Amino acid sequence: MMQIEQQLRTDIVEIGRRLHARGFVASNDGNISVRLDGDRLLTTPTGVSKGFMTPDMMVTTDFNGRKLTGDREPSSEVLMHLAVYEHRPEITAVVHAHPPTATGFAVAGIPLDRAVLAEVVTTLGSIPIADYGTPSTSELADAVRRHIRAHDGVLLANHGALTVAHELFAAYYRMETVEHFARISLVARQLGRERLLSREEVNRLQDLRGRYGIAAPAPICPPGPEESEDGLCQALEAPSQSGTRLVDVRSIASADEGLLGPDAEIRLTYRELTALIADAVRQLR
Numbered sequence: 001m002m003q004i005e006q007q008l009r010t011d012i013v014e015i016g017r018r019l020h021a022r023g024f025v026a027s028n029d030g031n032i033s034v035r036l037d038g039d040r041l042l043t044t045p046t047g048v049s050k051g052f053m054t055p056d057m058m059v060t061t062d063f064n065g066r067k068l069t070g071d072r073e074p075s076s077e078v079l080m081h082l083a084v085y086e087h088r089p090e091i092t093a094v095v096h097a098h099p100p101t102a103t104g105f106a107v108a109g110i111p112l113d114r115a116v117l118a119e120v121v122t123t124l125g126s127i128p129i130a131d132y133g134t135p136s137t138s139e140l141a142d143a144v145r146r147h148i149r150a151h152d153g154v155l156l157a158n159h160g161a162l163t164v165a166h167e168l169f170a171a172y173y174r175m176e177t178v179e180h181f182a183r184i185s186l187v188a189r190q191l192g193r194e195r196l197l198s199r200e201e202v203n204r205l206q207d208l209r210g211r212y213g214i215a216a217p218a219p220i221c222p223p224g225p226e227e228s229e230d231g232l233c234q235a236l237e238a239p240s241q242s243g244t245r246l247v248d249v250r251s252i253a254s255a256d257e258g259l260l261g262p263d264a265e266i267r268l269t270y271r272e273l274t275a276l277i278a279d280a281v282r283q284l285r
């Protein structure tokens, strides 16, 4: 076996160990793959904990997912990995896991598409949600296909997350970034407010991509109602407010729509609600 392949097998074992140690996978969840050459893919086997693999467990397949070598069966999600390699010739590694906070957003149907963290805007851009597809079927591969041309990180509805890169560890680190971003977003939302980076600041950050040689698969979409996740740009929520780098979204919303939009939510404690009802009953008398 070639030395490069041996190293890649060892790297996959290490990444599996980290995914498991960080709680990004439970039981036999998750899978990792890497391009070996133009005809062969090296992938994790199905039915084993990714935290306790050994280099000899790996399976090689062709780019139709047919097994070439290995004692075990290839990952059940190999179709999803193949969809990535088909549409992104420059990508050599794919990592799939179920990190709990990012997967929580995927279950709630909330994409990670707000301009909140400068380094995420510069690197991953936005992280959309691919439609639900039954795991291990071409349905899931097709759902991923719709987003993977423009994104290096995708949430999978009611399932997990997928990250891709030009190199194995880079794909793994993107998975860490997706989960870290999800955790920060969750805390900000629990605190009750998120200040977004302004469109102007997002444009400035996007310019940094070029200066630092960050390879993003697609530019951030220009603002407008036709922003589409299916297109070849990354839809990112970033309100325009010239001269301002951080925008308090609530102030924008109240300026645009009056104090409360049609669907704005009011939260009342049980005590406040009871008082309101008592007041209304009193006025009826």
Ligand SMILES: [Zn+2]
Pocket: 029, 030, 096, 097, 098, 135, 159, 160
């Ligand atoms: Zn999965």
